[in-house]
Amino acid sequence: MLKLHYNLEKVSMGLVVAIIVAASIGGIVEIAPLFRIDETVQLPEDLRPNTPLELAGREIFIREGCYACHSQMVRSLGDELDRYGPYSLAAESAYDHPMLWGSKRTGPDLARLGEKYSDDWHVAHLIDPRAVVPASIMPAYPWLMRPLDTGLLRDGLATLARLGVPYDxxxxxxxxxxxxxxSRPDSTEAEGFIERWGEEIALRDFDGDPARLTEMDALVAYLQSLGRLTDAPYRLMAAEEGAQ
Structure with missing residues (x-):
């Protein structure tokens, strides 16, 4: 076998062909299941898309490279279930473009982060991580207290709607x-927000400064939504535990 490989390396075109064949087989194995994803992945009835503020926070999460250190994918391993909670379901990311499952964990997984900590904790942690977690190596993000630009939100939702996200x-x-x-529960616009998005979604000042809308508001709103867009993983885990 080694001799065959050695001889193949001496024939450059043969090696190129072999690489193309191997890559093609691997690509087909990965891509083929996607053609039947609608049949294999069933969306939970209670799955909701991100609100505009949460979506803005998600874009900031991507912009700041948070996904490079934090995955959003709990594996079905005992220690991960004990630490993070129910394992991740493909259906949870049905409305994510792009999805942020990942495998890199310089920091903890965030798939079940929503409502685990208070808004004040998140704000303090993002402004100065070591003030909250002394051993943290996470960089500080004090500039997130600047005003949030909402100019592209309407276009962002419209684009996602064309991709199948159920925004009306x-x-x-x-x-x-x-x-x-x-971010302003006492405002006159809050009633319209509830009519369009429902009463179960967090409606509050996230960054501690109700006088203005900031990038911190958006990012904290997004972090608090993680793992809270559907109860399906929790119901499934409870059913599995009950069947044991």
């Missing part, structure tokens, strides 16, 4: 106003 016309049209309303 009213939600798309009101995206900038709803981003502001989600």
């Amino acid at each position: 016309e009213a939600q798309i049209a009101a995206a900038p106003a709803d981003a502001l309303a989600q």
Whole structure:
């Protein structure tokens, strides 16, 4: 076998062909299941898409490279279930473009982070991580207290709607106003937000400064939504535990 490989390396075109064949087989194995994903992945009835403010926070999460150190994928291993909670389901990421499962864990997995810590904790942690976790190696993000630009939110929701995310016309049209309303529960716009998005979604000032809408508001709103877009993983884990 080694001799065959050695001889193949001496024939450059043969090696190129062999690489193409091997890569093609691997590509087909990975891509083929995607053609039947609608049959194999069933969306939970209670799955909701991100609100405009959460979506803005998700874009900031990507922009700042947070995904490079934090995965959003709990594996079905005992120690991970004990630490993080129910393992991740493909259906949870059905509305994610791009999905942020990942495998890199310089920091902990965030798939079940939502409502685990208070908003104040997240704000303090993002501004100065070591003030909250002394051993943390996470960089500080004090600039997130700057105003949030909502100018592209309407276009962002419209684009995702074309990709199959169930945003309706009213939600798309009101995206900038709803981003502001989600962080101001006492505002006149809050009632419209509830009508479009429901009463179960967090409606509060996230960054501790109700006078303005900031990138911190958006990022904390997104972090608090992680693992909270559907109860399906928790129901499935409870059913599996009950069957044992």
